[in-house]
Amino acid sequence: MSAVTLRFQAPYAVEPLTGALRAHCVAGLERHDDGVHTRVVPLPSGPVVVSVSWTDDGVVVDSDVPVAGSAVLEVIVRRWLDLDADHTAVEAAFGSDELLAPLVAARPGLRVLGSVDGFETAVLTVLGQQVSLGAARTFGGRFVSAFGAPVQGDFLAFPDPDVVAAQSTEGIQKAVGLTTARARTVHTLATAAANGLDLSWNADPVQFRRELLALKGIGPWTADYLTVRILGDRDAFVPDDLVLKRALGVSTAKEAAALSERWRPWRAYALFHLWTKEAFL
Numbered sequence: 169m170s171a172v173t174l175r176f177q178a179p180y181a182v183e184p185l186t187g188a189l190r191a192h193c194v195a196g197l198e199r200h201d202d203g204v205h206t207r208v209v210p211l212p213s214g215p216v217v218v219s220v221s222w223t224d225d226g227v228v229v230d231s232d233v234p235v236a237g238s239a240v241l242e243v244i245v246r247r248w249l250d251l252d253a254d255h256t257a258v259e260a261a262f263g264s265d266e267l268l269a270p271l272v273a274a275r276p277g278l279r280v281l282g283s284v285d286g287f288e289t290a291v292l293t294v295l296g297q298q299v300s301l302g303a304a305r306t307f308g309g310r311f312v313s314a315f316g317a318p319v320q321g322d323f324l325a326f327p328d329p330d331v332v333a334a335q336s337t338e339g340i341q342k343a344v345g346l347t348t349a350r351a352r353t354v355h356t357l358a359t360a361a362a363n364g365l366d367l368s369w370n371a372d373p374v375q376f377r378r379e380l381l382a383l384k385g386i387g388p389w390t391a392d393y394l395t396v397r398i399l400g401d402r403d404a405f406v407p408d409d410l411v412l413k414r415a416l417g418v419s420t421a422k423e424a425a426a427l428s429e430r431w432r433p434w435r436a437y438a439l440f441h442l443w444t445k446e447a448f449l
Contacts, residue, residue, distance in 0.1 A: 170233075173226040174242060176251040179277035182222045184444045185249065188281050191301050191447075194292065195309035196316060196324040208325045209244060209284050211237050215317075215325035220245065227251060247369060247400055250279035258434045262441075265430065267416075271441040278444065280436050286367030286398040287358075288326040290380075293390055293397075294353050295344070307344050311354075314343035332358035353385025369400055388421075396436050405435040415442040 182203075190200045198207030206219040211233065218241065219230040227249055233241050246252055255277050262268040272278075283289040295311060296304030315331055316324030332340070333355065341351035361367055365379055376399060380391045388408060395404040405428050406412060408421035418424050431438040 171228055171230045172238070172242075173223065173228050174245060174251055175226045177253070177255065178225050179255075180222065181275040181278040184275060184440075184447070185279050185281060186222075187444075187447065192292070192305070194305060194312055196312040196322070197288075197308070197326055206323075207284070208319050208323050209241065210288075210325065211240055211244075213237050215319050216241075217320045217323050218245070220249065244284050248282045248284050250282060253277075253279055255279075255437075258437045261434055262431070262438070268431070268438055268441055271445055275441070275444060278437065278441055280396065280400070280402070280440050282400055283369070283397045285326060286369065286371075286394075287329050287361050289397050290357060290361075290367055290394055291326075291332070291354060293393060294350065294357060294386070295346070297350070297390065307346065310344045311340075329358045329361035333362040349385060353383070356383050356385065367394075367398060369398060371399065373399055373401065396439065402436045403433040405439055409439075409443075411446050412439060412442055415446050 186200070186203060186205065189205050193200050198205065200206075204219055204221045206217060208215050209218045209231075213234075216231055216233050216237075218233070221228045227245065229241070229245055231241065259272045259276060262272050291311070292304070292308050295307040299307070312324050312326060315327040315335065317327070319325045335355065337348070337351050337355045340346065340354055341348055344351070346354070357365075360379070360383055366372070366376065373395065377391050377395060380386050380394065381388070389406060392404060392406040392408075395401050396406065405425065407424040407428065413419060413421075413424055416424055416427055418427065428435050428438065
């Protein structure tokens with residue numbers, strides 16, 4: 169394998185980011201060992217196994233990607249791990265905020281976790297709706313085991329939308345252990361993606377949200393979350409998230425959204441600071 173270092177502007181809060189990667193790690197698709205995260209990354213030329221690890225001022229990327237694909241891989245990794253964050257501006261904006269200032273001081277350089285593939289992130293998010301992280305990982309592992317394709321060693325590539333769309337709802341349900349409604353949502357999402365639903369990072373934001381919400385089984389929480397993770401919208405927010413509401417001490421999405429207005433245009437970073445606060449309590 170060959171290695172390249174992608175630089176970022178220090179500091180970088182590594183522990184929360186690697187903690188999130190560990191918490192969502194899907195067996196077969198990815199693995200996390202002692203601060204090294206290895207996973208399958210889809211490229212135009214086909215899926216590849218990539219390992220990332222952190223130094224003081226960069227992320228070391230190990231892969232067998234040929235030179236022709238290295239530029240694409242760099243873009244994916246930089247977006248996935250938020251290597252181009254303007255955290256100086258973010259932290260200046262939050263520096264006088266009563267709630268966020270202590271969180272910024274505790275974890276300077278906190279990043280927003282992105283996505284290596286929109287369809288993968290969307291399906292795994294649906295699989296994780298209204299269940300624990302442990303159950304979500306189990307469902308994700310079963311899904312990849314049932315429908316993924318071998319890549320290298322014991323790694324499996326996440327299935328393409330047309331592969332999933334070709335399955336029956338009943339087949340998805342039995343393979344993964346889902347409810348009928350959840351399996352139907354996964355199948356509906358895959359069919360839409362196979363037929364042109366744009367789940368790429370540069371999708372039109374308005375159309376992205378509208379088309380997601382038109383799919384049965386996908387509501388505002390999922391659309392908001394995917395806007396943060398897939399589109400990388402740094403002002404996106406997930407006001408109806410239970411953990412977020414607990415962190416804010418409110419009971420409704422309306423209250424959470426109202427509080428978030430003062431954090432524009434960096435609400436996604438506020439969201440991750442608040443999520444991280446709850447995770448590290």
